[in-house]
Amino acid sequence: MVDDEENVLSAMRRVLRREGYRILSAGSGGEGLAALRSTPVDVIxxxxxxxxMSGVEFLRQAKENWPETVRIVLSGYTELQSITQAINEGAIYKFLTKPWDDDLIRANIAEAFRYKALADDHRRLTRELATANRELQGLLAEKQHRLELDEASLEIAREVLYCLPLPLIGIDPDQQVVFANTAASTLLADGLPLCGEYAAECLPGEWLVLLRDDPPDYLVWQAGDGARRVLHRTLGEPSRPRGRLLVVMPAEADEAMRPKRGQG
Known part of the structure; x- marks a missing residue:
C-alpha cells in the first residue's frame, strides 16, 4: 500500500488485518518503488x-518494471480523466473511490489476488506450452533427419543392388516382382523392366517351384548360355513373410554360398 497519509495506511491495515495478507506500506511513490525492488509483491x-509523484505515475513505473503485479488506485472523482487514461493503457487494474466502503475494499483486493493467481497460471501454462513446442520441434527435426538418412541409405543400397553382376529378383507375397536389378532384367527380359510384372508371367516356368509354400533351397536352371543355380530365400519372419528373394548364380559357384535347408 502506498499513501502519503499515515492515517490512511493505518485504516487500510485495520480493514485487511483478518484477511491473512502480508502488507507492506510506503509513504510515497519513490518509497513504493524502493520496496518493489527489494520485495516481491502481488497486489499494489x-x-x-x-x-x-501521482499514483498513476507510480503505477505506470510499477507496470513497466514489475508487469506481473496487479495495480489498484484509490482516488476521488476529480482525477477521473488521468485515471481513465491509465486504465486504458493497462497500468491500472481497477479504480476505487475514496472514501471507501470496507467490504468493497476487501472484496476487490480478494478479487485482485484471484486475478493474479489466474494470470500466474496462464503464464506458467504458456511457458510450459512453449517448452513443449520447442521439444516437439526438436523431436520432429531429429525424426526428419533420421528419415533423410534412412532414405539416403536406402537409395545407396538400391544403387548397389542394381550394380551387382548377379541377377536379383524380389517378389512380394502376391507374387509380383517388386525389385529386379539390371542383371536380372538383362537375363530375363532383354533389359526391359520387370517390376510390376507377375512372377508367372515373366519368370521361367521351372522357377515357379521356388515360390511355393515349401520350396527347395535352390534349383539348377539350364539357360541358353549354360547351367545356372537359382537360390531362394524367404524375406521377413517365418510368421510374417514379406516375399521372396531369388539370386541367380553360376552353377559352379561355391557350395557354401547356398542357404541351408530351413534358413529361408
Missing part, C-alpha cells in the same frame, strides 16, 4: 494524490 494499492 496506491493513492492518487501524493506529493512526489
Amino acid at each position: 494499492v496506491s493513492d492518487q494524490l501524493m506529493p512526489d
Whole structure:
C-alpha cells in the first residue's frame, strides 16, 4: 500500500488485518518503488494524490518494471480523466473511490489476488506450452533427419543392388516382382523392366517351384548360355513373410554360398 497519509495506511491495515495478507506500506511513490525492488509483491494499492509523484505515475513505473503485479488506485472523482487514461493503457487494474466502503475494499483486493493467481497460471501454462513446442520441434527435426538418412541409405543400397553382376529378383507375397536389378532384367527380359510384372508371367516356368509354400533351397536352371543355380530365400519372419528373394548364380559357384535347408 502506498499513501502519503499515515492515517490512511493505518485504516487500510485495520480493514485487511483478518484477511491473512502480508502488507507492506510506503509513504510515497519513490518509497513504493524502493520496496518493489527489494520485495516481491502481488497486489499494489496506491493513492492518487501524493506529493512526489501521482499514483498513476507510480503505477505506470510499477507496470513497466514489475508487469506481473496487479495495480489498484484509490482516488476521488476529480482525477477521473488521468485515471481513465491509465486504465486504458493497462497500468491500472481497477479504480476505487475514496472514501471507501470496507467490504468493497476487501472484496476487490480478494478479487485482485484471484486475478493474479489466474494470470500466474496462464503464464506458467504458456511457458510450459512453449517448452513443449520447442521439444516437439526438436523431436520432429531429429525424426526428419533420421528419415533423410534412412532414405539416403536406402537409395545407396538400391544403387548397389542394381550394380551387382548377379541377377536379383524380389517378389512380394502376391507374387509380383517388386525389385529386379539390371542383371536380372538383362537375363530375363532383354533389359526391359520387370517390376510390376507377375512372377508367372515373366519368370521361367521351372522357377515357379521356388515360390511355393515349401520350396527347395535352390534349383539348377539350364539357360541358353549354360547351367545356372537359382537360390531362394524367404524375406521377413517365418510368421510374417514379406516375399521372396531369388539370386541367380553360376552353377559352379561355391557350395557354401547356398542357404541351408530351413534358413529361408
